[in-house]
Amino acid sequence: MMRNEAVFLQVVDIVNNYSDCNQGVDVRIAPELRPASAAPSAGFTMIEIIVAITVILILAGILLVGLRSIAGSSQAGETRVLLENVRGMLDELDSKARLGARNRPLEWWVGPAGSPSVVQAQTQPEQVDFWHRTTDQDSIDPPRPRPIEAPGSVKPGANDRTKHPAVRNTAIAMAKLVSVPANRTKLDGIPAQRLLRLEDVAPNASDPVPATSLINEATLPPVVLDAWGNPIIFVPASGMIVTLNSIGGQRLITSSKVRQIPPTEYAAETDRPFFASAGPDGDFSSGDDNLYSFEQ
Known part of the structure; x- marks a missing residue:
């Protein structure tokens, strides 16, 4: 098509030149009789551009949701492995030191045989019964231990993240757990970025003095x-x-079931200690995404 048009234009030029040279003969071809040039290809319309952008944004959103889901699943899986590790420490303490069941003594302030105490002794019962019933050395049944209050948010930067008694008591519990050499090995095997010392966070002088304040953190x-x-x-x-x-x-979370507060029933004799993660939002108060070691 383009070649034929070029040839035609050459013919038009020849004819027109002839007419110019021969004033008496006007054989010029009128412009309106010339073949129209092929119209240029039309570009995208505004509607087409908007539709294309919309489709791209939808696909990008689907991809982002998928990537977040994969990342969240991976983090939940890693947390379950960590919960399994610390649950194994409880099992190790129970089997090696026979300190886990309610009808057995928990020598909370006593280190391994022949070594100093892991932490300094505190004799107030309310400061030790967060772990378990603690004595079978007399005929008096010890009082039922009280449940702990869960922290709210424990995300980095959250108020009371490491000053909350539950977090401090966790560090004390770890001190007892690692008194068993196998547990010390397990703790040493956890990556450093998955560990936090209380001494790494400065205390807030305005906070009330927690029950564990006498312990050298x-x-x-x-x-x-x-x-x-x-x-x-x-x-x-x-x-x-x-x-x-x-x-x-409120809910009372134990290793066997969830109970309403005030509870119509209390922890069962078969309930065991466990560990809990606040999940991806870092807030125990949301409840629906918390992870527990007894679920593993």
Whole structure:
């Protein structure tokens, strides 16, 4: 088509030149009789551009959601492995030192045989019963231990992240757990970025003095962090009270079941200590994404 048009234009020029040279003969071809040049290809319309951009944004959103889901699943899997590790420490303490069941003594302030105490003794019962019932040395049945109050948010930068009694008690529990050499080996095998020492966080002078304030925190082992960088909390057999913001109520979480607060029943004799993660949002109060070692 383009070649034919070029030939035609050459013919037109020849004819027109002839007419110019021969004034008496006008054989010029009128412009309107010339063949129209091929129209240029039309570009994208505005509607087409908008539709294309919309499709791209939808696909990008789907991809982003998929990537976040994969990342969240990976972090949840890593946290479950960490919970399995610390649960194994509880099992190791129970089997090696026979300190786990309610009807057995928990020598909480006593280190391994022939060594100094892991932490300095504190004799007030309320400061030790967060772990377990503690004595079978007399005929008096010890009082039922109280559940611990769960922290709210334990994300980096959150208020009371490491000053909360539950986090401090977790460090104390780790001190007892690593008194068993096998547990010390397990703790040493956890990556450094998944560990946090209380001494790494400056205390807030305005906070009330916690029950564990007499303990030298620098001597305590680190607490384990979940895959989102938040402390994994030790929970005694008596359970953990969680305030659920979504329903405006409280729940008592134990290793066997979830109970309402005030509870119609208390922790069962078969309930065991466990560890808890606040999940990806770092907030125990949300409740629906918390992870527990007894679920593993």
